[in-house]
Amino acid sequence: MIGAFIDGPLWYFSLTVFLLGVAWRLAGIVRRGVAADLAPARGDAARGALRTIFTRALPRRPVLHGGRVQMIAGYLFHLGLLVLLLFAQPHVDFYAERIAGFGWSTLPHWGFILASEIAFAGLILLWIYRVMNPVTRLLSGFGDHVASLLVFMVMFSGCLALGQSHEALRLLHLFLAELLLLYFPFSSLMHTFTFVLSRGYTGAAMARKGVNA
Amino acid sequence: MSERIERAREEMSKQVDGKVAAYFSSCVRCGLCAEACHFHVETNDPRFAPIYKLEPMRKVWRREQTLGGRLSGFFSSRDELREEDFAEWEELVYDSCNLCGRCSMVCPLGIDLAYMLRRQRSAFAVAGYVPEGMRTALQRTLELGSPMGVSLKTIDATLEQVEKRCGLKVPVDRKGAEYMTIFSSMEVVNFPEYIESLALIFDAAGLSWTLSSRAFEATNAGIQVGDNAAAREIVERIVSAAEELGVRYVISPECGHAYTAIRWEGPNLIGRPYRFEVVHILELLDRLQRDGRLQIGSRSDRPMTLHDPCQIVRRGGVVDPPRHLLAAVASGFVEMRDHGTMNWCCGGGGGVSANERAEQLRLRVFKRKKRQLDELGVDTLVTACANCRIVLEEGLEHYEMDTEVISLTELIAVHLK
Numbered sequence: 001m002i003g004a005f006i007d008g009p010l011w012y013f014s015l016t017v018f019l020l021g022v023a024w025r026l027a028g029i030v031r032r033g034v035a036a037d038l039a040p041a042r043g044d045a046a047r048g049a050l051r052t053i054f055t056r057a058l059p060r061r062p063v064l065h066g067g068r069v070q071m072i073a074g075y076l077f078h079l080g081l082l083v084l085l086l087f088a089q090p091h092v093d094f095y096a097e098r099i100a101g102f103g104w105s106t107l108p109h110w111g112f113i114l115a116s117e118i119a120f121a122g123l124i125l126l127w128i129y130r131v132m133n134p135v136t137r138l139l140s141g142f143g144d145h146v147a148s149l150l151v152f153m154v155m156f157s158g159c160l161a162l163g164q165s166h167e168a169l170r171l172l173h174l175f176l177a178e179l180l181l182l183y184f185p186f187s188s189l190m191h192t193f194t195f196v197l198s199r200g201y202t203g204a205a206m207a208r209k210g211v212n213a
Numbered sequence: 214m215s216e217r218i219e220r221a222r223e224e225m226s227k228q229v230d231g232k233v234a235a236y237f238s239s240c241v242r243c244g245l246c247a248e249a250c251h252f253h254v255e256t257n258d259p260r261f262a263p264i265y266k267l268e269p270m271r272k273v274w275r276r277e278q279t280l281g282g283r284l285s286g287f288f289s290s291r292d293e294l295r296e297e298d299f300a301e302w303e304e305l306v307y308d309s310c311n312l313c314g315r316c317s318m319v320c321p322l323g324i325d326l327a328y329m330l331r332r333q334r335s336a337f338a339v340a341g342y343v344p345e346g347m348r349t350a351l352q353r354t355l356e357l358g359s360p361m362g363v364s365l366k367t368i369d370a371t372l373e374q375v376e377k378r379c380g381l382k383v384p385v386d387r388k389g390a391e392y393m394t395i396f397s398s399m400e401v402v403n404f405p406e407y408i409e410s411l412a413l414i415f416d417a418a419g420l421s422w423t424l425s426s427r428a429f430e431a432t433n434a435g436i437q438v439g440d441n442a443a444a445r446e447i448v449e450r451i452v453s454a455a456e457e458l459g460v461r462y463v464i465s466p467e468c469g470h471a472y473t474a475i476r477w478e479g480p481n482l483i484g485r486p487y488r489f490e491v492v493h494i495l496e497l498l499d500r501l502q503r504d505g506r507l508q509i510g511s512r513s514d515r516p517m518t519l520h521d522p523c524q525i526v527r528r529g530g531v532v533d534p535p536r537h538l539l540a541a542v543a544s545g546f547v548e549m550r551d552h553g554t555m556n557w558c559c560g561g562g563g564g565v566s567a568n569e570r571a572e573q574l575r576l577r578v579f580k581r582k583k584r585q586l587d588e589l590g591v592d593t594l595v596t597a598c599a600n601c602r603i604v605l606e607e608g609l610e611h612y613e614m615d616t617e618v619i620s621l622t623e624l625i626a627v628h629l630k
Binding site for chain 1: 229230231232233234235236238239240241242243244245247248249253254257259260262264265278279280281315317318319320321322323324325328476477478479480481484485486490527528529530531532551554555
């Protein structure tokens, strides 16, 4: 019965909260608006926005030394997680069945394991850095640790459920993923979407001034 | 909560626009911005992480823009912006931030921290939590016309000296001139050679120019403090004088914050575009040189490097002109390791040089600039900002370094044909 609840109503509920919550947060940002810049532009804002949206994904040389742990761990975690989410066989099957109605090529088993290990290494490194480094320790709030913990638990339960031999483990993984979806719009995990806005705004403003940001 | 703090809270809320909301929503508290801030890297004080300096503003955003903040607001006042926050953060907001924007260039989420820090200062100004030195500089600007108390009499006396030395007449209030020049009072008081250089260069280039007796001060202490009404008034003085004289261009002087104020913030402060164009002196010199109106007659082979003023280069977009000009007059020009849009601030920007309380901290973080110069081993440092120049000179003297600081405009004037 609990299984049916997790597989059915709770899934739809968490997905709805996630979608509405994300839309509400994004609408809140857009609704606040940004005043039109009356200073004559030196460069093209749209081009600058587009450029910065992509180039800020690359490491910035001036902080390569001091920020190497965050940067390396950040790449490991995000790339590993992206591969897992988009190309792991169980996930693709799930999307095909529940959302998209079609599937796509998936990773071989060894690729799945490798991506998981990379993502785990990145996440654990990021969290250790968060609690050990004086700056990130000072900056981090309860919500940041909750987000890290939830993502870790979802990934860990996903590994446990990898064999797909125990239904309970699959349900545990789904349940934790649903909790993550519920928490997502109210947390810093929103950067998954808002990074486009923040990089875009800065890229546009700086490009107007003639600076490649 | 007192009425003043309530107004400051409202101002903070007003400053949280869509950009700020996107920035706070994106921040993952990674702390990378701290690695770009000289106040942090030279002291290792975690409170100097740029994003931490924005905690008061973040409080307001969280309470108004997030569900968690709204819900917790019903049960607790923990997240409410209080007078203690202004008192505690005043030092972080004014003493340990040059608004240099280096942090804004490295954030992986693209957060423009300098933009937010500038806006946050507006609420601090309303709350009355502004360092004494900056407050009095603003007061002098509003009452006397200049943060250093430079009056029309001082200008007249300086111009008389300049005219005597260079043998040229400096035009004042000449209607129909093409260019109107404004100065930073530091140039008038400490570096009148800059005015002399302008007279020589403009004469050589055959430029039609003038000064205005109504608006000669270019710096804008209102922007540094965050007092937008005062900032608007200061910009309006220049705009009204320029439009009355009917000039086509206003020349922003060798002063970084003056350039940001008049070129980028000014039209937004007064709520309309100007009826003239603002050009930075380095842009103008570069343009004149490319057009063949500025003839260089000699070159220096002294090894020299360039200190990029943050508000002219990183926040102002005048990146290439100083390099073109230096290449034309100095064969020994070498770049610092971090230069251009990633230069390190002199430490005096954002009003810090006017804030006596911050002097020891400013000299401490100057070690970053010292290291840059030690790496190159040059004995001449060229810059294009009077404020940078005085701060650099103080820092060099403090660390007993034998480096000469010169102005790029003055260097060009020396090498005129």
